[in-house]
Amino acid sequence: MATLQDPIELSAPATSRGTLLALRTALRRNWLHFVLLPLMLFWISPLAWIIITSLKSRTEVFDPNAGILPAVLQWGNYPAAMAVAPFGTYLINSVLATGGILVCELITITLAAYAFARLNFPGKNILFTLFLLQIMFPIYATFLTNFVTVRELGILNSLPALIVPFVASGYGTFMLRQAFRQVPTELADAARLDGCGHLGILWHVYLPLVKPTLIAFSIIAVVTHWNDYMWPLLVTNSESVRTLPIGLGLLAKSDSGADWTRLMAATVVVVSPLLLFFVIFQRRFVDSFMHAGLK
């Protein structure tokens, strides 16, 4: 990645009165780091704790005399955590369910957001409010009825049951509508003159231009549904359709205090794919559309 601060420049040999000057320059150029670094350290300390704890022995976790780092790295916590449930199957199911939700959502919100952002039709405001209802109504209050519906559809205890309630997204529609409205209308006009219909404009102009928002939405949608716990627990029975958070729930039980070392190991396992996903996609975020210059 390109950097504005050239490291060589910073450590450039100090000329006669240069040392102080260089230092000051370094400070001025890097002041942001001086602010961000402590904040960042604070931010990641829980993660550090998660990782460290996942490698401790059980007695080390709370022993005030044991020191921060584990005496011996207990890699065994990982297989031990994975042994409580078929995490491999859970992982596949999580990927399928989350991926399924994401794909469905991207389709429905793109279409709906375009209608709300760029088309005129009677009842637009009312319909938009109706879309927002989805976010306004507490999700737990829908579980009972949706459980009945899912059962009537005959998809209880199956992957589709994990997906269907989340296919439409008032949230995503709202987010994308805001982004679409940021795209200059002249571009759409130009595309019309270039022979695009509405769907052509959507595909060739709007979608490429709101890529950062699409990526942001995807990241958020994936993270949200990756961690869904209550709904999957309610509508699935078989190991073969269950997802990772349910496995995590096994280790974070209420009766006897958490199984700290293994819970943290499992947390690392559950979060890693997400972190990887994020690191990859946030790069694209920057590369492809750094200030695309919409004007």
Next chain:
Amino acid sequence: MVTGPALRARVSEAGLAYLLLLPSLVFLATFTYWPILRSIYFSFHDVVLGSNKIYFLGFENYERLWTDKLFWKSLGNTVFYTLVTIPCAITVALLLAVALDSKLRGMTFYRSAFFYPVMIPSVAAGMVWVFLYAPGYGPINSAIAALGLPKVEWLYDARWALPAIIFMSIWKYAGYFMLILLAALQMIPADLHEAAKLDGVSAIDRLIHITVPLISPTLYFVIIIGLLHSYQIFDYVYVMTQGGPADATNVLTFYIYQNGFQYQDIGYASTLANVLLLFVGGLITLVALVFGRRVHYLGR
């Protein structure tokens, strides 16, 4: 005034719009509106989870609400939570987004570091913070002691439990808002900033007078989403405090969950959910009225 073909064009535009909305609407109708309608119906009835017997109650559930101290307490907690969390989280997120919207060295790392809390499953995050907040030996108390401040019992103390959850929520959600704002910042033409820089406008003025207005649609979105999310906050209360101590952390969504799933009192839970819906709806209308008009869309 409208002639035939023009009218036809307009009708076909509307038709297309409905067609585009159809997929969403089918699923919303099935999995959102239907539950809401049922919830309205339930709220006038005595409905017990697990039983098929339903008795008509009229407005009894709503009357109960008036005298239900816990409802008012949880409503108060929710409002407090929202009023503190949203402005704080969004401010932090905005500053982070602006700071990280540059080609700074280690950018990927910074962004990941601020965003990762969103990814931690709430069960695990809740547990970790239970430890961080632990009295005496917890890292946060150790840090406070190092600064020479009096230690706090956090989750064990009715005065501090909710602020503790708020603080952790900011940690958990600032990155989330940051990401959305970052996406919006990517769409601001760079030359606008460069022009202002050449004009000698200070960084803070640039933030207030250029960045904020330009991303105002997204900011507006984030405020609304933040509001909605804060009313959905449930997981941390569930994992960390179960609403205690002395109901200090009982928020509306948790109370709805308790009534519906623990107490099996679906009728009352539905009533609460409906009231919450009305309340949030009113709040959003308010926000839309106050902020919505000031939103500046680049596209128009």
Next chain:
Amino acid sequence: MAEVVLQGVSKSYQGKPTVHAVDLAVADKEFMVLVGPSGCGKSTTLRMIAGLEDITAGRLLIDGRDVTHAEPQKRDIAMVFQSYALYPHMTAYRNMAFGLLKTSSLSKPEIDRRIREAAEILHITHLLERKPNVLSGGERQRVAIGRALVRQPKVFLFDEPLSNLDAKLRTHMRGELKRLHKELGLTVIYVTHDQIEAMTLGTRVAILSDGRLQQVGAPMDLYMRPQNTFVATFIGSPEMSLLRCAMKPNGSGSVVSHPAFTTHVPERADAGEILLGVRPEEVIVGPADGTALACGRVDRTELIGSEALAEIVVGADRLVARTPVTKVPPLGAEVGISFDMERVRVFDAASGRVLSRL
């Protein structure tokens, strides 16, 4: 052949009329400029021609074909937008090719040939692989024009294409556009709010105000013979001064009396209030003696290169006079003024219409 005819074209938004029954015929190879202050309906008219706005009433013919309700891409037109509307995610080349790929059945090599040719004409061959965000304003402008050129449409529509450029570049591009129009024999409809641009570019100029067509004609024609006070004051810089006078018929013409002077004009009408229209170059400034028509006091002077402008207070009115730099009257001086009576115009004060000369 490319001819655009607007017959009573009107537009209303939610019942509110914004363009009133515009009749306009644009001839083949003509450079027609639509000009007027912002909000006058010129852009809306252009967008109706493009097909980006519905035509509420009236007909639009291109080349004799009724395209009132045709889709934009079926009208055989191309448009250059104020902000260029280049697709930010496509290279200049792709931007130019996109429309052709979508609407025409041209072969890839043919498209490529056209793009290279247009790029050659516009001197942007070296920019073709770049994306808009690394191009300068002028370069984007050329790419936008190139995108229109490659389509080889019957009509080119320009919507204030130069307003985002700095003054120097604007002058340069004006010349370029003129050259292109001439060399390639294009039919152009061009919208601007800048009357100088209108006067320098247009073979004919249509002036709009409040959604109504005020006057259409060659630039000099509009300058010399404005049909009403709006056109009279809109064209020309600094603008024409209007002096409120009373008029009485007298002989073959009329007597015009202003508090500061009385004079005779050849126009003839019933007694009433009129506005006497005088352009700065039609004011003759001399010594304040008996030879002058009226006396005034110099309130402000301004140097504009080889000439100067003097604002003179005459009675309750102000008028602007153009003088050579060497003869600028000192501030506050009493001067005598006369008018080039051959050229001054008389407008009816109530309707703003010009009174015809007999």
Next chain:
Amino acid sequence: MSVKSTISHISRRGVLLGGAAAVAASAGLRSRPAYAAPDKVKVQFMYPVGVSGDINKLVSTMISKFNAAHEKIEVEAIYAGSYDNTEQKVITALGVGDPPATWLPINSALQTFLGLDALADVTDKAKKTDIYQDFIPGFLETAVSDGKLYGLPFQPSTPVLYFNADAFKAAGIAKPPVTWDELLEVSKALTVRENGELKRWGLTIGGGWHDWIFECFCRQNALVPWTKDKVLFDKPEAVDALEFWVKLVKAGVMPPASTWQGSANDFMAGRTAMLYHSTGSLTNLRTSSPFKVDVAFMPKNKTFGACQGGGPIMIAKKQSDAAIEASWTFAKWMTSTDVQSQWGRDTGYLAVRKSSWETPEMLAYLKEVPQAKVALEQSAYAGAFLQVPGYHKVREYLKSALDRTLAGEIKPDAALKEAADNSNREIQRLLRRRS
């Protein structure tokens, strides 16, 4: 649930719900084994995981063993989350008339399920076996209402007093407290403050379930603070128990509030010298604490007293006789001597049968972990926990009263009176509804 009924559902509702039909079409992805051998009875078993993630594995192993040994029965074990989650899942399924054949809730839910008319009465079946003789009476009682048996206790637990043996030794205390008075004294002796700042509490009562522990205190005052249709929190014995808690807090030896997770952490971190927590936590506390953990009876006042957590295996009423019979076979097997002996040793739960405690393996285990024996002995004084209708809400009322009292907001008698009134009103509401 047969495939046939599912298909008819699709055709009926799937068409109704237009767009969702696409989803229904993909119902082929359903993973539930669509058929079983026709002569096999399928039994679903929903269970919570309360003490250790390994329970999932243990249960799976037990189920495979059972299935291998029973040709005509196929049990499917379904992990259903916490006790709360399990109850919710079962009740939700009950609501649509499709409950699992068997499940494992917390014993307090007995009246809740009875209120839904969901439980098969197994009294007669049990009488034909040695269940009434061999089960430890305190445990069996948790599945009894009006003299009828509605399930077989499977994994009972009670609160016990955990103490940090190293801290005791350091303070020169020879043995754990036996009476409330001693508890207060020992707590005082174990509390450590440096420059006015607290370093270690003498005692912590695990929060979140402190209402459960409070009932034990009531029972130690010779009061069972509930009957099947009302609560008795406002009785003097209960008020006295709460006043004792207030005394502990005022003496500065016990924190006024804690959480279930947090209190266990506190104990392991040496933040508190004694802890009231579930027997279910024994393994975790024993293996995770960097010091020697010992267990004692909860101290007595008028008497020793405890109450049961954990739960029985319950059997759904509305199913075929064959299914009930199969479920009964399964429940019986799960609570048989050897299975219970193994289960108790693996998890720290108390084995429900007297005979289980006499198996050689168990005797060997007790030699190694003598602490396990304490809970068993204490269970002689134990009864069921708050088996009233709507117990969840009653628990909330009680917890709120306890919290506010310990926080000093309200007097014990007023708080308990209020909690009792609210609870009884709620119970009456539910009972009225039932009739």
